Amino acid sequence: MNTVYYVIKQSTCPVCMGNRIVTHPSWLAFWETNQNPTDENIYKWFRDEDYAYPPNEEIPCMECGGTGVISCLVDISEVLQFIEDRITNLESALFQKVNS
Numbered sequence: 001m002n003t004v005y006y007v008i009k010q011s012t013c014p015v016c017m018g019n020r021i022v023t024h025p026s027w028l029a030f031w032e033t034n035q036n037p038t039d040e041n042i043y044k045w046f047r048d049e050d051y052a053y054p055p056n057e058e059i060p061c062m063e064c065g066g067t068g069v070i071s072c073l074v075d076i077s078e079v080l081q082f083i084e085d086r087i088t089n090l091e092s093a094l095f096q097k098v099n100s
C-alpha cells in the first residue's frame with residue numbers, strides 16, 4: 001500500500017448548528033399541532049404515540065454524535081492543490097495591481 005496523508009477537516013454541524021442538541025422528532029410533531037399545551041394533553045398526546053412518558057425534549061444530535069462538529073479526512077494532495085490555487089490567485093491579483 002502506498003502511503004497517503006490526510007488532514008482533518010472540521011466544521012460546525014449543519015443539523016444542530018454546533019449546539020450539540022436537537023429537538024426530539026416527536027416533540028417537533030407535537031409542537032406542530034399544540035401551541036399552548038397543558039400537562040394533561042402532553043401526556044395524552046405521547047401516550048397516543050405509544051410512549052409511556054414523554055421523551056426528553058432535547059436529545060444529542062445524531063448527525064455529529066453530540067459534539068457539534070463534523071470531522072472528515074481530506075487527502076493532503078487536495079489541500080496542497082487548494083493552497084497552490086490560492087497562491088496563484090494572490091500572485092495574479094498582485095501582478096495586476098503592480099501593472100495597473
Ligand SMILES: [Zn+2]
Nearest residue numbers: 013016061064
Ligand atoms: Zn450536530
